[in-house]
Amino acid sequence: MQLKKRSPAELRLGLMAATCALLVQSAHGQEATDTTADGEKPLQIDAGALYYKENAGRIQSYDAIVTVRKDFGDEYILGLNAAYDSLSGGSPTGAIPNRAAQTFATPSGTSVKAATGAPVTYTTASGRTVAQLSKVSVYTAAPGTLPIDSGFHDQRVAGDISWSQPLGQNNKIAVGGHLSHEEDFRSASANVSFSRDFYSKNTTLGISASTEFDNVNPVGGIPLAGSDYTKLQKGSDRTKQVTGGQLGLTQVLARNWITQVNISYDSSSGYLTDPYKIVSVLDSKGAITGYRFESRPESRARRSIYMGNKVAIGSSVLDLSLRHGTDDWGINNDTIDARYRFNLGSDDLYIEPHLRYYQQSAADFYHLYVSSPGVLPTYMSADPRLAAFTARTIGFKIGVKLQDQDEVSVRVEAYQQDAKVRSSTLTGLSGLDLNPSLQSFICQLNWRFSY
Amino acid sequence: MSLQQLRTALLALALISLAGCSSLGIKPWERDVLARQEMALDAYPIDTAFDEHIYFSKEAASGGRGFGGGGCGCN
Amino acid sequence: MNRDVSLERRAVKLHAASFTAMSSPCEVLIETADEALALQLGHLSAAEAWRIETKYSRYLPDSVISRINNSHGAAVEVDTETASLIGFATQCYELSGGSFDVTSGVLRKAWRFDGSKALPDQSHIEQLLSRVGFDKLDWSPPHISLPTGMELDFGGIGKEYAVDRVLGLLTARFEGALLVNFGGDLAANKAPATGPWCVGVERPDTDKQARMLLDFSRGGMATSGDTHRYIEIDGQRYGHILDVRTGWPVTGAPRSVTVAAGSCVEAGLLATLAMLQGEQAEGFLGEQGVQHWCLR
Incomplete structure (x- = not known):
């Protein structure tokens, strides 16, 4: 320790800095303190229930999440999270609408002849036809409608655990694990992150890494990628791995403004194809000659940059975030998301409108359909999620604060996705909406309380 | 600027960047606004979890904010 | 220890919560007309002041300070809050060229400032001086080793620290003007609307x-x-x-x-x-x- 006479400026600045460093830890202890500032805190429990419904009889789901957060004091924090989804309805198969009715086997089906008139069917009110041929399920899309495989019924249970704690004076380390289970999909992942505070905790730099292992085991086996749909050559289950990393910077810009910038990279490999998706094969006039199972590359690398902001404006709070992403499948995407919270009355009640805009370009191997005769592409997918589209969300939330940190809130949102390419110049397809808009609606209830 | 002034200025800079209170940031006792619960970057983790799950299953992009999405057969 | 918190209305929009902590009369002025809120904030302030007092009191055998002072030279691991206080004391010691020293408390054994004219024995002072000096202790966060006979005393910064902490705690919950006054050491977040x-x-x-x-x-x-x-x-x-x-x-x-x-x-x-x-x-x-x- 070196002791010497300090100049007045040196002393004053040093004292200011030392005071800052001392009081920062107390300022940070403020967030959810009860009467004991650095001691153990009560359990914080967040519970949410969501109802999700898409238009035209597509997916409908009921989801529930419960998170429990236990702060043991001095920033030792344990988090537990459980989620349950029950999903039914159907999603687009990738096949495009046709002037004639189209008949398909559901995933559990064996071989079936496609597009050849009517097996034993009955027609439902929604215009789709469902048939039960002993154990083989078959469905028919009415003329001009988008083929939807409505046989889906799945349940997902997921749980994760996280632990974070200080590591020395200004550092923090966090580890987490996640497991999820569906009938046809299992996933396990782990992540670790390290962050360090600088400048009186005005700046935080973080680095994190994650890895995920998935097992895909579709009902009825894995179809051979790119194979003829009617042949239904099945393989056994497949796996996929994702490894990712993220660099993050959190910066306090002003007394009322905090910002976060993340740069993320992840790389997936293995079975990235959707086993339930197919691609229509058309002749030069636009008539359907068959279907192929889709086929995607066995690797994908994605990069994104994200910026989030929280700005207090009087008693209101603006939450504004931007994201730009690219990947080696050729999908570029941009997102802007804004929420504005108005605190009403004596801060017990708030309303929060929400607007979001998203756009993406199509994957290089996205095709609305493929043409035959001719060489079929090695990679092809007609999954609408890989198409070029724009999406808009409009939402509204209202919340009531109860005693302490307890709160209940309700959120309703509407979402619409509009594909950029929806028609074809092929004569057989003229006048058909080949990629109709997706509309969905959510209603969510939240409950937060301490125990 | 004299050598002495330069030294003081450099020292001030070093102290500021070293021990605290970067010029961009705020003083510890000015954290009242940021300490408000709704000013947390992820103030409503349940909303975030539902949103990330929905957008993960309907769009080609996901994540960016933290670890989210993933672990779902829907994409 | 008196653990009462009393509330008094000083004006239409001003409440004062009073309690005793660190042997001082403590008062928190809260710019609100809401009595229940003022009382809640008053209790919160008192709880925090008492928490700091209990944690850093030299007189309580279970306090962090007593644990360090009775360690007989053994390394003691301290929590984050104590570590920042020791870190702060270190910086103050260096900045003041050694004149601010949290180990100087033992000198009080020789001096009784009661207005009397009794002079201490110089040999007693010298004996005590050998047990003073921040440079004699070993601080490698989060472990502190204090040689036998030496004592840490946060009395010189504890009350001020409590004032700042209480103000921070309250401003996180309340947007109006606040003044925290612990026996003449005070801090405020802003002026009330009235000036x-x-x-x-x-x-x-x-x-x-x-x-x-x-x-x-x-x-x-x-x-x-x-x-x-x-x-x-x-x-x-x-x-x-x-x-x-x-x-x-x-x-x-x-x-x-x-x-x-x-x-x-x-x-x-x-x-x-x-x-x-x-x-x-x-x-x-x-x-x-x-x-x-x-x-x-």
Whole structure:
């Protein structure tokens, strides 16, 4: 320790800095303190229930999440999270609408002849036809409608655990694990992150890494990628791995403004194809000659940059975030998301409108359909999620604060996705909406309380 | 600027960047606004979890904010 | 220990919560008409003050300080909050060239500032001085090793620290104006709508009614100096601030120094350092460029 006479400026600045460093830890202890500032805190429990419904009889789901957060004091924090989804309805198969009715086997089906008139069917009110041929399920899309495989019924249970704690004076380390289970999909992942505070905790730099292992085991086996749909050559289950990393910077810009910038990279490999998706094969006039199972590359690398902001404006709070992403499948995407919270009355009640805009370009191997005769592409997918589209969300939330940190809130949102390419110049397809808009609606209830 | 002034200025800079209170940031006792619960970057983790799950299953992009999405057969 | 919190309405939109902590009358002024809220904030303030008092008291055998002081040279692992306080004490020791030293408390064993004229034995002072010196302890966060016989004492910063913490705790929950006053050491977040806080500083004269009134809106303010704690030797009056180099009280210091700064901790430190300058107290504060009021 070196002791010497300090100049007045040196002393004053040093004292200011030392005071800052001392009081920062107390300022940070403020967030959810009860009467004991650095001691153990009560359990914080967040519970949410969501109802999700898409238009035209597509997916409908009921989801529930419960998170429990236990702060043991001095920033030792344990988090537990459980989620349950029950999903039914159907999603687009990738096949495009046709002037004639189209008949398909559901995933559990064996071989079936496609597009050849009517097996034993009955027609439902929604215009789709469902048939039960002993154990083989078959469905028919009415003329001009988008083929939807409505046989889906799945349940997902997921749980994760996280632990974070200080590591020395200004550092923090966090580890987490996640497991999820569906009938046809299992996933396990782990992540670790390290962050360090600088400048009186005005700046935080973080680095994190994650890895995920998935097992895909579709009902009825894995179809051979790119194979003829009617042949239904099945393989056994497949796996996929994702490894990712993220660099993050959190910066306090002003007394009322905090910002976060993340740069993320992840790389997936293995079975990235959707086993339930197919691609229509058309002749030069636009008539359907068959279907192929889709086929995607066995690797994908994605990069994104994200910026989030929280700005207090009087008693209101603006939450504004931007994201730009690219990947080696050729999908570029941009997102802007804004929420504005108005605190009403004596801060017990708030309303929060929400607007979001998203756009993406199509994957290089996205095709609305493929043409035959001719060489079929090695990679092809007609999954609408890989198409070029724009999406808009409009939402509204209202919340009531109860005693302490307890709160209940309700959120309703509407979402619409509009594909950029929806028609074809092929004569057989003229006048058909080949990629109709997706509309969905959510209603969510939240409950937060301490125990 | 004299050598002495330069030294003081450099020292001030070093102290500021070293021990605290970067010029961009705020003083510890000015954290009242940021300490408000709704000013947390992820103030409503349940909303975030539902949103990330929905957008993960309907769009080609996901994540960016933290670890989210993933672990779902829907994409 | 008296654990009562009392609430008094001072104006339409002003409540005062009072309690006793750290042997001082404590008061929190809250700009609100809501009595229940004021009482809740008052209880929160008292709980935090008592928590700090209990954690850092030299007199409670279970306190963190007692654990360190009774460790007989063994390394003691401390929590984050204590680590930042020790870190702060380290920086203050270095910045003050060794004159601010949290190990100097043992010197009090020789001096009794009760206005008497009894002089301590020089050999006793020298014996005690061998147990003083921040450079003799080993601080490698989060472990501290304090040689046997030495003592840590956060008395010089504890009250100011509690004031800043309580203000921080309250501003996280309440947006109106607040003034936290623990026995004359205070901090405020902003001025009430009706104008700045008016703070009275007791003059260390015989006439206790005479007060110096100061306008104060935000930041911290602390006073060092005590009318009743002095010793008189050959007509020379010594204050209760001890010089760690000699073990003797600093001579020529003002009777009281009040400083306003960004936080109460900073103000308290500057006031103590000014006292240590003796005759040069005013000059020192002038160089620091802080608002100050010295009474001689």
